[in-house]
Amino acid sequence: xxxxxxxxxxxxxxxxxxxxxxxxxARNMQVSRAAVWKAVRELIREGNAIQAVxxxxxxxxxxxxxxxxxxxxxxxxxxxxxxxxxxxYPTIDSTNTEARRQAQTFSTPAVFxxxxxxxxxGRQGHSFYSxxxxxLYMTVLTPLSxxxxxxxxxxxxMAVAALRAVKEAGGxxxxxKWVNDLFYQGKKTAGILTExxxxxxxxxxxxxxxxxxxxxxxxxxxxxIAQTAGSLGGLDKNLLCxxxxxxxxxxxRQLPDPSPWIxxxxxxxxxxxxxxxxxxxxxxxxxxxxNIDDRGGLIVRLKDGSRRTLxxxxxxxxxxxxx
Numbered sequence: 001x002x003x004x005x006x007x008x009x010x011x012x013x014x015x016x017x018x019x020x021x022x023x024x025x026a027r028n029m030q031v032s033r034a035a036v037w038k039a040v041r042e043l044i045r046e047g048n049a050i051q052a053v054x055x056x057x058x059x060x061x062x063x064x065x066x067x068x069x070x071x072x073x074x075x076x077x078x079x080x081x082x083x084x085x086x087x088x089y090p091t092i093d094s095t096n097t098e099a100r101r102q103a104q105t106f107s108t109p110a111v112f113x114x115x116x117x118x119x120x121x122g123r124q125g126h127s128f129y130s131x132x133x134x135x136l137y138m139t140v141l142t143p144l145s146x147x148x149x150x151x152x153x154x155x156x157x158m159a160v161a162a163l164r165a166v167k168e169a170g171g172x173x174x175x176x177k178w179v180n181d182l183f184y185q186g187k188k189t190a191g192i193l194t195e196x197x198x199x200x201x202x203x204x205x206x207x208x209x210x211x212x213x214x215x216x217x218x219x220x221x222x223x224x225i226a227q228t229a230g231s232l233g234g235l236d237k238n239l240l241c242x243x244x245x246x247x248x249x250x251x252x253r254q255l256p257d258p259s260p261w262i263x264x265x266x267x268x269x270x271x272x273x274x275x276x277x278x279x280x281x282x283x284x285x286x287x288x289x290x291n292i293d294d295r296g297g298l299i300v301r302l303k304d305g306s307r308r309t310l311x312x313x314x315x316x317x318x319x320x321x322x323x
Contacts, residue, residue, distance in 0.1 A: 005039040006070030012060040021057035075242035085110035093119040095139035096211040113138040134218040139211035150256035151205040156296040157251035160261040165243035175270035187230025190214040276315040
């Protein structure tokens with residue numbers, strides 16, 4: 001059940017700058033005025049600018065850009081997504097790890113979002129820098145049953161869901177670096193990690209866990225990524241979380257057909273026509289990225305003119321002169 005604090009927040013944020021009396025709030029929520037006042041004090045302690053004026057009531061002056069499960073659920077409902085569990089954390093080790101821990105708890109989709117990750121994870125054992133308050137770190141858990149090769153398609157689906165959501169939330173146009181990174185102005189601003197829990201009897205994926213971390217207002221990055229990482233700007237975290245979730249779930253329902261997103265994924269690629277390096281079977285290779293096939297594979301042309309299709313792994317973009 002939604003807490004009184006979350007219900008007060010939804011009421012005040014739904015009519016920003018407008019006074020609402022404690023009596024009105026209490027009556028609408030069927031709680032005491034003391035419960036409303038307690039909720040307001042908790043919201044103020046969290047850093048929200050709420051004014052309380054005798055005989056007028058309470059009004060929200062400037063909301064804090066902070067994750068709130070009730071607000072995300074309300075935004076999801078507005079997107080036509082009902083009964084989605086939303087779990088928000090001030091800090092956590094990893095939203096993907098938490099989704100895996102709770103995978104047996106949910107028989108319907110759930111969202112895990114955090115203000116900070118202390119052990120954010122990327123692909124192939126990499127970490128994802130996730131400082132307090134300056135990004136959106138989230139995972140969508142989706143119970144389903146389909147072959148693992150089809151579950152892997154959801155990395156590209158999440159990329160397009162995020163592209164659309166960032167734009168709808170007032171953010172910039174992003175590019176995709178195959179297979180799982182989003183870039184803005186030449187710098188990585190988001191990374192995606194897709195995992196699955198398998199059914200031992202069928203060998204199919206039984207639960208899909210797809211996480212994304214987005215740098216929003218992060219200004220300082222660790223030395224190893226200081227020159228390559230960037231941020232998107234101060235977008236509303238709750239709106240962004242809801243939009244990404246809604247777009248992603250819409251795609252997930254259409255599996256195993258990737259056509260709803262693959263054309264857009266291809267159109268936003270920043271690697272096509274570029275020189276790339278990759279490692280296959282332990283051997284470093286150089287090639288030119290020529291196309292992305294209908295299942296998200298990267299088609300590359302090697303120096304001898306032969307072609308390969310990469311279905312997973314990492315690539316680096318290099319000057320054409322090195323190919």
